[in-house]
Amino acid sequence: MSVIQALLEAVALLFTWPTMGYVVFGVLLGIVVGALPGVGAALGMAIVLPLTLPLDPINAIIILIGMYSGSMYGGSISAILVNVPGTGGAAATTIDGYPMAKKGEAVQALTISATASAIAGLFTVTTLILFSPVLIEIVLAFGSPQYFLMAILGLSMITLVVRGSMIKGLTAGAFGLMLTTVGIAPNSPELRYTFGNLGLFDGIDFIAALIGVFAIAEMIKLSSKEGGIADDRFDMSGSALSGVKQTLNKPVLLLKSGYIGMLIGAIPGAGATVANFFAYGEAVRSSKDAESFGTGDPRGVLAAEASNNGMIGGSLVPTLSFGIPGSAATAVLLGGLLLHGIRPGPDLFDAELATTYTFLLALLIGNVVIFTAGISMVSRLGIVTRINTDYIIPIVFVLAIIGGFTLSNNWIDIWTLMVLGIVGFFMVKYDYSIIAFLLGVILGPIAEENLMRSLQISDGSYLIFITQPLSLALVIITLLVVFGPFIGPKVKQLID
Amino acid sequence: MSIESVFRTLYDRVNMEYGLLFLMLISASYMIWESFNFRIGQAATFPRLTAGFVVIGTILLLLRPILPEPIYSFVAKDARALDVSEDFEEQTREEEDIEPDEVTSLSTVDRPLPDAVFTTLAAIGYVIGGYVAGLFIMTPIFVAVYTSWFRVELWVRGVLVAISVAIAYAFLTVLNVSIDEGEFLFTGGLL
Numbered sequence: 001m002s003v004i005q006a007l008l009e010a011v012a013l014l015f016t017w018p019t020m021g022y023v024v025f026g027v028l029l030g031i032v033v034g035a036l037p038g039v040g041a042a043l044g045m046a047i048v049l050p051l052t053l054p055l056d057p058i059n060a061i062i063i064l065i066g067m068y069s070g071s072m073y074g075g076s077i078s079a080i081l082v083n084v085p086g087t088g089g090a091a092a093t094t095i096d097g098y099p100m101a102k103k104g105e106a107v108q109a110l111t112i113s114a115t116a117s118a119i120a121g122l123f124t125v126t127t128l129i130l131f132s133p134v135l136i137e138i139v140l141a142f143g144s145p146q147y148f149l150m151a152i153l154g155l156s157m158i159t160l161v162v163r164g165s166m167i168k169g170l171t172a173g174a175f176g177l178m179l180t181t182v183g184i185a186p187n188s189p190e191l192r193y194t195f196g197n198l199g200l201f202d203g204i205d206f207i208a209a210l211i212g213v214f215a216i217a218e219m220i221k222l223s224s225k226e227g228g229i230a231d232d233r234f235d236m237s238g239s240a241l242s243g244v245k246q247t248l249n250k251p252v253l254l255l256k257s258g259y260i261g262m263l264i265g266a267i268p269g270a271g272a273t274v275a276n277f278f279a280y281g282e283a284v285r286s287s288k289d290a291e292s293f294g295t296g297d298p299r300g301v302l303a304a305e306a307s308n309n310g311m312i313g314g315s316l317v318p319t320l321s322f323g324i325p326g327s328a329a330t331a332v333l334l335g336g337l338l339l340h341g342i343r344p345g346p347d348l349f350d351a352e353l354a355t356t357y358t359f360l361l362a363l364l365i366g367n368v369v370i371f372t373a374g375i376s377m378v379s380r381l382g383i384v385t386r387i388n389t390d391y392i393i394p395i396v397f398v399l400a401i402i403g404g405f406t407l408s409n410n411w412i413d414i415w416t417l418m419v420l421g422i423v424g425f426f427m428v429k430y431d432y433s434i435i436a437f438l439l440g441v442i443l444g445p446i447a448e449e450n451l452m453r454s455l456q457i458s459d460g461s462y463l464i465f466i467t468q469p470l471s472l473a474l475v476i477i478t479l480l481v482v483f484g485p486f487i488g489p490k491v492k493q494l495i496d
Numbered sequence: 497m498s499i500e501s502v503f504r505t506l507y508d509r510v511n512m513e514y515g516l517l518f519l520m521l522i523s524a525s526y527m528i529w530e531s532f533n534f535r536i537g538q539a540a541t542f543p544r545l546t547a548g549f550v551v552i553g554t555i556l557l558l559l560r561p562i563l564p565e566p567i568y569s570f571v572a573k574d575a576r577a578l579d580v581s582e583d584f585e586e587q588t589r590e591e592e593d594i595e596p597d598e599v600t601s602l603s604t605v606d607r608p609l610p611d612a613v614f615t616t617l618a619a620i621g622y623v624i625g626g627y628v629a630g631l632f633i634m635t636p637i638f639v640a641v642y643t644s645w646f647r648v649e650l651w652v653r654g655v656l657v658a659i660s661v662a663i664a665y666a667f668l669t670v671l672n673v674s675i676d677e678g679e680f681l682f683t684g685g686l687l
Contacts, residue, residue: 050613056670142682167571175520178527178546190539193530216619223615225604342630387560391656394642398660401626406673411627418623422616423516440546447543455541486570 003133003353010357012057014365022059023362027369033067034074034090035384037394039218041089042328047491048155049336050403058355062362064336068329069121069366071309072272073374076113079105079300081382087156089272089308092280096293096300097203103296107378110245112298113305114374120258120306121367123311127262131359136349136460140319141162144457145464146225147322147345148450149474151443154324155436156481157267160349162401166482176440177447186449187456199412208404209420209441210335212327213398214436216421219393232378240378246298253283256311265327267316267425272308273325279307309370312363320348323446324439331438338442345389353385427441517554524550605647618642629678630685635664 013019027361033044060285075090075390093113100109142150182193183203224399247254257279264275276491283303284293311327318324323344327330337344338462348356405419427434458464466472524547531547556563556571563571577628603611622631622638639660642652667673668687676686 051671088541114590154551161676165557165572167553167556171520171550171557174546174549174553177525178524178543178550180526181543181546185536185539188536188539189535190536192534192539192543193527209609219613220619222612224612388648390646391652393615393661393665394656395621396638397642398663401619401623402631402635402664402667402675404672405626405631406667406671407673411679414623414626418620421619424520425612425616426512426516430516443547447662451542452538 002399003136005131005332005354006353007357009354010361013354013358014062014361018397019059019062020299020365022055022062023066023365025371027065027070028373029375030067030070030072031074031077032384034071034259034273035077036074037386039392039396040075041068043218043334043396044071045332045366046210047399047403049210049332049339050406052336053406057342058358060340061333061336061359062343064333065359065362066366066369068333069309069312069363070370071329072312073114073117073305073370075383076109076117076301076305076306077382078312080109080113087312089276090304091273092276092304093198093279093301094131094390095304096295096297099294099296099305100298100301102169104119105296105298106382107240107297108243108246110378111240111375112247112301114371114378115244115247115253116257116302117309118367118371118374119254120261121309121312121370122364123255124262124310125363125367127259127288128313128317129357132349132356132360135317135321136353138348140346142322142346142449142472144453145446145468145471146474148447148454149471149478150305150322150324151447151450153474153478154318154322155439156478165431166485168431169436170482172427172432172434173440176437176442177444178440179209179425180206180441180444186445187452192469197412199410202408203445204416204441205407205410205413206441207407208416210332210438211400211404212417212420213424213427213438214332215396216417217424217428217434219396219400222389223393225389240375243298244375247302250299250302253299253303254306255285257283257306261307261310262314264307265311266317272311272329274361275307275311275314276304279303279310281451296347309367313360316359316363320344320359323443324441325435328438329436331435331442343446349481517558520550521558522555524548524554552599566663573586597673607645611646612643615642619646626675627679629681630686632668633676633678633682635660635675 014023030041030047034041035037045064048063048067049072055063062402070381072089072306075085076093076097079085079090079093080101083094083098085091085094085112097109097113100106155170155177180203183194183201184190191201260270260279261275262280262281265272280300281305283299284290287293287299313329315325315327316333319330319334319337321344325334325336334344342348342352342355400417401414405411407413424434425434427437454464464471466475509647513540525542527547528551528644531543532541556567560568560572603609603614604613607614609617618638618641621641625634625637636657637661639657648656664675668675675683
C-alpha cells in the first residue's frame with residue numbers, strides 16, 4: 001500500500017461518525033483525568049481499557065490516544081491552579097504556571113498551555129507523518145532476531161532513565177518477563193506453571209497487570225495523602241487572547257520545545273516528565289533574562305507545555321514500530337493495541353499502514369480539540385481540581401476491579417490485579433521501575449516467540465544474534481547502555 | 497500495645513524491600529526448578545533465561561551491603577543517563593513517592609489503622625466478598641465502608657454509593673458481565 005493511498009484511506013476512516021465523536025470524547029476525558037492530581041494519563045487509560053472491549057479496534061485505540069493527548073494538557077490545569085501537576089509531564093509547568101496564577105494571570109497561563117500544547121502537537125505529528133516513509137524502511141528491515149533484541153534493548157534503556165539502580169530496573173523487567181511464562185508455551189503444547197488451573201492456561205493477563213500496577217498501587221499510595229487537593233482558589237482572571245498572542249509571538253521557543261519533546265519521547269521510558277524538564281531547562285539556558293523564570297514567566301509555561309504534547313508523537317514511534325513504549329501511558333496504549341489484536345511491528349507500516357495513519361491523524365485532530373476546549377472552557381477548568389481524592393479512590397477501585405473482571409469473567413484476573421497492585425505499590429516505594437516491570441509483562445510473549453523463532457531458524461545457535469550486522473549493532477548498543485554509565489567514567493579517567 | 501504502635505514496630509523492624517526481593521527470588525527459583533519437569537525442552541528456554549536473571553539480580557540486591565566497591569557501584573548506584581536538576585528531583589520525589597513515614601504515620605482521619613493499610617485491606621475485603629457473594633452486591637458496601645472510614649460527608653457518601661451502583665449496573669447490563677453471581681452466595685445471580 002502506498003503512503004498516499006494509506007493516508008487517503010485513513011482520512012476516510014477518521015472522518016466518519018462515530019469515530020470523530022470518539023476523538024473528541026477521548027480528548028475531553030483525557031483533559032479531566034489529566035487535571036485530577038494522582039490520576040493522570042496512564043491510570044485513566046488503564047481503567048478505560050476494559051470498557052473499550054465492545055468497540056471496534058480503531059475506535060478503541062482512538063479513544064486511548066485522545067485520552068493520552070488530552071491528559072497532557074489536562075495535567076497543566078492543576079499544575080497552574082493548585083501547584084500540583086496532574087501528570088508528571090506537567091511538573092515543570094508548576095514552576096511558572098502557579099506564580100502566574102498567583103499574579104492574577106491564571107486564564108492567560110491556561111490559554112498559553114492550551115495553545116502551546118495544540119501547536120506543538122500539530123507540528124510534531126505532522127513531522128512524524130512526513131518522515132514515516134523513512135521509518136517504514138527501518139521497521140521493515142527488522143526480523144525475529146532483531147525484534148527480540150529490540151525488546152531487550154528497550155528494557156535496558158528504560159532502566160537508564162528511571163530512578164534507582166540499573167540492577168533494580170533490569171530485575172523488575174526480568175520479573176515481568178518471567179511472569180509471562182505462565183500458561184501454554186508459544187510454539188509448543190507445554191503447560192507451564194498452571195497448577196492445573198484452567199484460568200491460568202492463557203497465562204497472566206497483561207491488562208490485569210496494567211490495571212493492578214497503575215490503578216490499585218496508585219490508589220493505595222494516594223490514600224495515604226490528605227484528601228483535599230485544592231486549598232488555594234484563584235479568581236479566574238487574565239486575558240485568553242493575550243495568552244494566545246504570547247504563544248504565537250514565540251514561534252522559535254514553541255517549536256524548539258515541541259521537537260525536544262518529540263525526540264525525548266522517542267527514547268523508551270523517558271516519557272513526558274523528562275521531556276518537560278529538558279525543554280524548560282533549554283528555555284532557561286537560551287534566555288537572556290533567565291532570572292525571570294520561576295517568577296511567573298509565560299515562556300516557562302509555553303516551553304513546558306509545548307514539550308509534553310510534542311512528546312506524544314515521539315513516544316508513538318517505538319510503541320507502534322517495535323512495541324517498546326516510550327512512557328507509562330504508551331505502555332497502556334500498547335496494552336490496548338494488543339488487547340484489540342493490533343500487533344506493533346512491520347504490519348503497522350505495511351499492510352496496516354492506513355490504521356497507523358488513522359491514529360496519527362486522530363492525534364492531529366485531538367490537538368484542535370485541545371485548543372478549542374482549552375480556550376472555550378478556560379474559566380471553568382478549575383472545578384476539576386477541587387475534587388477530593390477521597391471521592392475518587394473508591395470509584396477508581398470499583399472501575400478497576402469490575403473492569404478487571406470484565407476482561408474474561410475470570411477470578412484469576414482479579415487476583416492478578418490485586419497481587420500485582422500490592423507488589424507494584426512496594427516496587428514504586430523502593431524505586432523498582434514499574435515501567436520496566438510492565439514492559440516485561442507486555443513484551444514477554446512477543447520476546448519469547450521471536451527468541452524461539454530465531455533459534456529455530458539457526459538450529460538452536462545463539463550466534464544468530466551476532467552474525468547479522470543489524471543484530472550485532474543492537475547487541476553492542478545494549479551492552480553500551482548497560483555498562484556504559486559504569487565503564488565510561490573509568491575509561492575517561494584512564495585517557496586523562 | 498495499640499494497633500498503631502504494632503504497625504510502627506513492624507515497620508521499624510521489617511524492611512519490606514527484602515520481602516519483595518525474597519518473593520521474586522523464591523518464585524524465580526521455583527520456576528527454574530519446575531522447568532526441569534517440562535516434557536518439551538524447548539519450552540523451558542525462556543523461563544530459565546528470565547528466571548535465571550531474576551535470581552542473579554535479586555541475590556546481588558540482597559547482598560548489596562557486603563559487596564566490594566566496583567560491584568557495589570554497579571548494583572546500588574543510580575545510572576540514569578538522562579537526568580534532571582536537583583530541584584526537579586526533589587519536586588518529583590515529593591509528588592510521586594511515599595515517604596517512609598507516610599505509610600505508618602497516624603491516619604489522616606484519626607483512625608487506628610494507617611490509611612494505606614486500611615485501603616489495602618478494604619480492597620482485599622471487596623475482592624474476597626465479591627468472590628463469595630458477587631461484586632455487584634459488594635460494590636456499594638465497599639464504597640460505603642471506605643467513605644465512612646475516611647469520614648466523607650454523609651450526602652457525598654450517598655452520591656458515591658449511588659454512582660458505584662450505577663457503574664456496577666452498567667457493567668452488568670451493557671457489557672453483560674456476570675458480577676451479580678458469587679461463588680458461594682447468589683450463585684444463580686442476584687438480578
